[in-house]
Amino acid sequence: MTAELPQPSDNVERRGADRTLTVLDPGPLTTVQDLGRPGLGHLGVGTSGAADRRSFRLANRLVGNDENAAGLEMTLGGLKVRFDHAAVVSVAGAACELRLTHGAPAMYGPFQVRAGDELVVGTPGTDLRSYLAVRGGIMVAAVLGARSTDLLAGLGPPGLAPGMVLPIGTPTGEAPLVDLAPQPGYRAVPTLTIVDGPRGDWFTPDAHQALCAAVWSVSADANRVGVRLSGPALTRRILGELPPEPMTSGALQVPPDGNPILFLAEHPVTGGYPVIAVVAERDLHLAAQLRPGQQLRFRR
Amino acid sequence: MRILPCGDQAVLAEFEDSGQVIGAHRALMRALPPGVTDLIPAARTVLASFDLRRTSAAVVADWLATASSAPAATEESSRTVQLPVRYDGADLAKVASLSRLSVAEVVARHLGGDYTVAFCGFTPGFAYLTGLDPDLHVARRARPRTRVPAGAVALADEFTSVYPRESPGGWQLIGHTERPLWDLSWDPPALLTPGTKVRFVEVSS
Numbered sequence: 001m002t003a004e005l006p007q008p009s010d011n012v013e014r015r016g017a018d019r020t021l022t023v024l025d026p027g028p029l030t031t032v033q034d035l036g037r038p039g040l041g042h043l044g045v046g047t048s049g050a051a052d053r054r055s056f057r058l059a060n061r062l063v064g065n066d067e068n069a070a071g072l073e074m075t076l077g078g079l080k081v082r083f084d085h086a087a088v089v090s091v092a093g094a095a096c097e098l099r100l101t102h103g104a105p106a107m108y109g110p111f112q113v114r115a116g117d118e119l120v121v122g123t124p125g126t127d128l129r130s131y132l133a134v135r136g137g138i139m140v141a142a143v144l145g146a147r148s149t150d151l152l153a154g155l156g157p158p159g160l161a162p163g164m165v166l167p168i169g170t171p172t173g174e175a176p177l178v179d180l181a182p183q184p185g186y187r188a189v190p191t192l193t194i195v196d197g198p199r200g201d202w203f204t205p206d207a208h209q210a211l212c213a214a215v216w217s218v219s220a221d222a223n224r225v226g227v228r229l230s231g232p233a234l235t236r237r238i239l240g241e242l243p244p245e246p247m248t249s250g251a252l253q254v255p256p257d258g259n260p261i262l263f264l265a266e267h268p269v270t271g272g273y274p275v276i277a278v279v280a281e282r283d284l285h286l287a288a289q290l291r292p293g294q295q296l297r298f299r300r
Numbered sequence: 301m302r303i304l305p306c307g308d309q310a311v312l313a314e315f316e317d318s319g320q321v322i323g324a325h326r327a328l329m330r331a332l333p334p335g336v337t338d339l340i341p342a343a344r345t346v347l348a349s350f351d352l353r354r355t356s357a358a359v360v361a362d363w364l365a366t367a368s369s370a371p372a373a374t375e376e377s378s379r380t381v382q383l384p385v386r387y388d389g390a391d392l393a394k395v396a397s398l399s400r401l402s403v404a405e406v407v408a409r410h411l412g413g414d415y416t417v418a419f420c421g422f423t424p425g426f427a428y429l430t431g432l433d434p435d436l437h438v439a440r441r442a443r444p445r446t447r448v449p450a451g452a453v454a455l456a457d458e459f460t461s462v463y464p465r466e467s468p469g470g471w472q473l474i475g476h477t478e479r480p481l482w483d484l485s486w487d488p489p490a491l492l493t494p495g496t497k498v499r500f501v502e503v504s505s
Contacts, residue, residue, distance in 0.1 A: 038337040038338050038349070039337060039338055040338075041338040041339070041340035041347075041349070042325065042329070042338075042339060042340055042341060042419070042420060042493070042494055043420050043424060043425060043488055043489065043490040043493065044420030044421050044422065044423060044424045044425055044426050044427075044490065045424045047337070047338065047349075143484060144484065144489065152423075153423060153424050154423070154424075154465065155424065195305070195307055195308050196305035196306075196307075197305065197306060197307065198304035198305060198306045198312045198314075198345075199304075243342070243343030243344050243345075244342050244343045244419070244421060244428070245312070245342045245343070245344070245345050245347075246310075246312070246340040246341075246342050246345060246346075246347035246421075248306055248307055248309065248310045248347070248349065249309075250307055250309075251306075251307065268421065268422065269340060269420070269421040269422075270340075270342045270419065270421035270422070275306070278306060278307025278308070278310075279307070280307070280308050281307070281308050281309050281352060
């Protein structure tokens with residue numbers, strides 16, 4: 001499925017400082033994200049970056065960007081922006097209605113915007129996070145090698161606010177060739193694959209059995225750091241205190257109340273509770289799309 | 301040392317004590333193998349995160365195992381940072397009562413410690429210092445503060461630390477330092493990195 005993009009009459013991609021987009025309404029929470037800051041964990045800086053990396057990478061690929069080019073991560077959509085120049089844009093992740101000054105573009109494929117066009121992103125009916133990529137990338141200043149916002153660590157640009165003007169980079173990569181990426185169907189109760197965590201032996205056989213047998217619910221306590229799950233209490237075999245230990249994305253950390261916290265991209269570098277199991281890398285994008293109130297299962 | 305699984309993108313190495321962790325982290329940081337993206341020490345463990353498309357858990361585990369013979373951190377191999385402190389923290393009297401010592405004795409014991417940065421966590425540049433007098437091992441506050449000022453010198457459990465910037469926090473505050481601990485224009489941006497030796501020096505008020 002390849003196609004040359006149509007070339008609108010004003011599509012002389014401008015270079016320099018006048019390549020910007022202006023935020024009219026950020027929606028509930030929109031941040032600049034890339035693939036984060038790996039390699040600084042020993043200084044107390046987590047990798048962080050886009051929560052659903054599969055959708056984030058897809059949005060970049062669709063506009064011909066490097067997979068690490070900075071884009072926008074929306075939580076429950078709601079973003080309204082004005083493009084101050086012609087640009088190629090894509091939106092991936094949680095499915096939202098898109099309205100452009102001239103038309104209604106589709107998600108999961110590149111579309112052309114003209115100078116002055118406004119894009120309004122609706123609220124997704126399912127899933128949680130959507131990603132907007134612009135050909136050339138969002139070129140806010142890099143902090144410690146990344147342009148992404150780490151709300152927990154206070155690094156990178158603040159969350160988007162009305163009136164913010166974001167610089168767009170000059171496109172460098174190959175022009176995009178794909179015009180639509182097929183998406184897997186939505187599953188109301190997703191099943192996430194787990195693999196061994198470091199402290200599985202701290203838990204009873206009943207806890208391990210319950211982890212994969214139960215239907216878990218996502219509590220209201222859900223953000224980029226992680227989601228707190230409710231279900232059967234996971235009981236401990238070893239009751240001692242765990243000295244602080246490094247954490248990973250996908251870790252299921254179990255506090256004393258027995259309800260696991262599933263860590264997402266912005267998880268703290270270290271944690272003080274044992275990790276019973278870890279969500280496999282291939283299913284982390286499902287974890288990042290869980291909404292409060294939604295149910296899920298785990299399987300080994 | 302033993303190797304523990306930690307999902308499909310990381311391997312955890314567990315050591316006997318913090319000195320071994322610091323020595324192993326220092327030895328391993330000299331040459332990260334291809335595909336290892338982060339190497340993070342904590343109290344008893346070192347986590348190696350990797351790109352599963354570029355390497356494997358088995359390869360990373362073998363590499364971690366080479367650190368079992370690494371020398372523990374020694375005085376000679378570490379730099380020392382002196383932090384000037386004014387002992388005026390909001391919890392100083394409470395720490396004295398919890399530890400059944402006078403305020404003057406709490407200050408003297410804290411000043412008397414030879415500290416080592418065991419690891420960083422919580423916020424960028426927040427260093428967990430080991431070497432605290434056992435009589436000063438106090439529990440963290442039952443209700444964390446929503447706002448702890450930058451430079452606050454604090455205690456919790458077996459650790460002492462300094463808050464690099466204003467943040468929420470549950471540690472017991474005993475004083476403050478004016479010395480900056482985190483600056484994005486430094487390389488590295490953290491003053492206190494794993495293995496760094498720390499001495500507190502009292503500034504009279």
